[in-house]
Amino acid sequence: MIVKTNGGLSVISAFVDGIGSAISLDLPMYTTVIESDSDKIGDQKILETLEIIRNKYSINKKYSVEIKSQIPQSVGLKSSSAMTLSLLYAILRLNRIYLKEDELLRSAAEISLKNKTSITGALDDISMCYYGGLTVTDNFDFRLIRRIKIENTPVIIAYPKFYHRSTYDMKDIDFKKYKKYIQKLELLLNSKYVYETMVLNGYLFGSLFGYDPEIINYFLGSGAIFSGISGKGPAVFAIYEDNEDRDNAASKFSYQNYNIIKSRINNDGINIIYQ
Ligand SMILES: Nc1ncnc2c1ncn2[C@@H]1O[C@H](COP(=O)(O)OP(=O)(O)OP(=O)(O)O)[C@@H](O)[C@H]1O
Ligand SMILES: O=C(O)C1=C[C@@H](O)[C@@H](O)[C@H](O)C1
Known part of the structure; x- marks a missing residue:
């Protein structure tokens, strides 16, 4: 299967x-x-x-x-x-x-x-x-x-080539002190500001775990409408209004320590493709 x-x-x-x-x-x-x-x-x-x-x-x-x-x-x-x-x-x-x-x-x-x-x-x-x-x-x-x-919005993902972390290493961090901030993000998401919420979520976790503002700056300067860290990172996302902007940004990307992937948001769930 x-x-x-x-x-x-x-x-x-x-x-x-x-x-x-x-x-x-x-x-x-x-x-x-x-x-x-x-x-x-x-x-x-x-x-x-x-x-x-x-x-x-x-x-x-x-x-x-x-x-x-x-x-x-x-x-x-x-x-x-x-x-x-x-x-x-x-x-x-x-x-x-x-x-x-x-x-x-x-x-x-x-x-x-x-x-x-x-x-x-x-x-x-x-x-x-x-x-x-x-x-x-x-x-x-x-x-x-x-x-x-x-909507199937175009996206670029960038992530460092040489990086290793384990989710489980973070289990002792005191996350509770950020409750008020995160509750505001929950309200923002309830109002359907999905990408705004993503950026502000990445702002908190990126500042905790380290992020690279230069990459985000590159994407914003290349026509992205949003860019930030995905959760605890270090992957960075950039959201584009159309494929042309995304493809131009990808072709000019020149940070040697990063890989990039062109992708898009989708609505495809799990499925069995071969029994
Ligand atoms: N391409 C792959 N090939 C083989 N095993 C994989 C692959 N991707 C994930 N896995 C399995 O999933 C496990 C967990 O993956 P990973 O360590 O990337 O999780 P993670 O740290 O939670 O990542 P993420 O931040 O993406 O959620 C790996 O140890 C491996 O067993
Ligand atoms: O380890 C976890 O429980 C989680 C990991 C991240 O992907 C988070 O984004 C998620 O909300 C929870």
Whole structure:
């Protein structure tokens, strides 16, 4: 079975009060899961996740798992949520276990706590990978608040070539002191100012974890209507009004330490592309 899902961007990071929001990008991850005589899994975190799923659902089978992905890892573009959800989705389907949507999403969030790829369970990111478009969730309460479709706006993503961080390393930071600021962002998002909220969210988390104003400055000067850090970064997003502006900005981008990806916002949820 091959499952396709996408990466995305943070709109509100849920670390402060559990309210989180994410938006889906054309950034596919293909996860191939096949029953096998023995486990054939190249990556320790995937194996750990598989073990958690097998224990949770009393499954005794072995699997070969292969991930092909355009989502850069560990830069704030939701690769771990895409991996955890895809693997759970495929294993449940292969075993003909059908959960209600809210149960499936909650289960994926619980697994992403257990496999230590998230701090809050990242239900916002998992729901975004599942539904596409924009999601808003209460991660502390494992509850989807709302989801909406978003226009397929052109985007550029830039991320440093040599960088490594782990989400789990951040679990001891005192995020609660930013509550008043984050509550204002929640109000802004309720009023549908999605990109404004993203920028201001990145302003807080970028200032905490370090960001590169020069890259943001380049994008704003190249015709972007918004640019900022995706959540805790270090990936930077730039939103364009049309493909021409985006493509011009991408072709003139000359920062040697960064990779860039041309993408767009999408509304594509998870799907099985090969049974
Ligand atoms: N392209 C890939 N190939 C193989 N495994 C992958 C790939 N992308 C993600 N994974 C799996 O997902 C795990 C978590 O990914 P990653 O470390 O990027 O998550 P993250 O730090 O939460 O990233 P993000 O900030 O994008 O959410 C990896 O350890 C790996 O097991
Ligand atoms: O680890 C987590 O729980 C999270 C990680 C980031 O993607 C955040 O954007 C998200 O809201 C929560």
